[in-house]
Amino acid sequence: MDIFEAIYTRRTIGLVKEDPVPDEKIEKILEAATYAPNHFRTEPWRFFVLRGNARNRLGEVFAEITQENMEDAASEENQKKIKRIESNPLRAPVVIGVAVEPSSKKNVIVKEEYAAVNSAIQNMLLAAHGLGLGAIWRTGPICYEEKVKQFFQLTEKGELLAFLYIGYPNMKTPKVKKTPFQNYTKWLDS
Numbered sequence: 001m002d003i004f005e006a007i008y009t010r011r012t013i014g015l016v017k018e019d020p021v022p023d024e025k026i027e028k029i030l031e032a033a034t035y036a037p038n039h040f041r042t043e044p045w046r047f048f049v050l051r052g053n054a055r056n057r058l059g060e061v062f063a064e065i066t067q068e069n070m071e072d073a074a075s076e077e078n079q080k081k082i083k084r085i086e087s088n089p090l091r092a093p094v095v096i097g098v099a100v101e102p103s104s105k106k107n108v109i110v111k112e113e114y115a116a117v118n119s120a121i122q123n124m125l126l127a128a129h130g131l132g133l134g135a136i137w138r139t140g141p142i143c144y145e146e147k148v149k150q151f152f153q154l155t156e157k158g159e160l161l162a163f164l165y166i167g168y169p170n171m172k173t174p175k176v177k178k179t180p181f182q183n184y185t186k187w188l189d190s
């Protein structure tokens with residue numbers, strides 16, 4: 001796929017089939033991630049490929065966090081919400097957690113470590129699209145909870161930046177209207 005075709009036709013695909021994704025495709029996505037720019041070549045990305053029951057284990061962590069943050073977790077409505085959130089990681093056959101582990105090398109600016117990982121994530125989304133897969137980048141406050149960090153055994157400085165839910169698309173590609181770049185651009189020539 002031509003690079004511009006990939007960029008212009010990639011859309012967030014929130015609904016995917018349960019069909020498994022071959023390891024080779026997952027590996028290509030991970031490899032694409034590692035080609036992202038990263039200042040001082042710190043390679044601050046960490047990947048966690050969750051499939052099968054690992055997704056249930058993540059769901060249990062989501063449920064615990066949700067429950068702890070509720071005033072009345074026992075109410076019928078809240079119990080339903082907890083169950084729904086617990087099942088969230090089952091929405092795709094593959095969930096890749098992408099985290100940043102900022103390097104402690106001299107001169108490294110932490111913000112830039114985040115920038116590198118976010119660039120890697122975009123590479124992953126484009127690679128998934130190029131391989132005929134659908135993907136959605138999911139976050140929300142739960143992403144940044146201590147228990148999620150513990151689940152992935154991140155260091156104190158580490159942070160989970162994305163859950164990429166990946167599978168074969170099970171929805172029509174949404175149409176989006178993009179704001180022309182002119183609206184956000186100033187050309188400075190002198």
Ligand SMILES: Cc1cc2nc3c(=O)[nH]c(=O)nc-3n(C[C@H](O)[C@H](O)[C@H](O)COP(=O)(O)O)c2cc1C
Nearest residue numbers: 010011012013014136137138139140161162174176
């Ligand atoms: C940092 C980040 C976090 C996101 N988190 C979510 C999320 O939690 N749930 C969701 O539905 N989409 C999430 N998205 C995806 C955006 O909603 C999506 O990219 C946006 O709607 C534009 O659609 P497009 O990707 O098809 O252009 C996230 C995107 C980014 C960059």
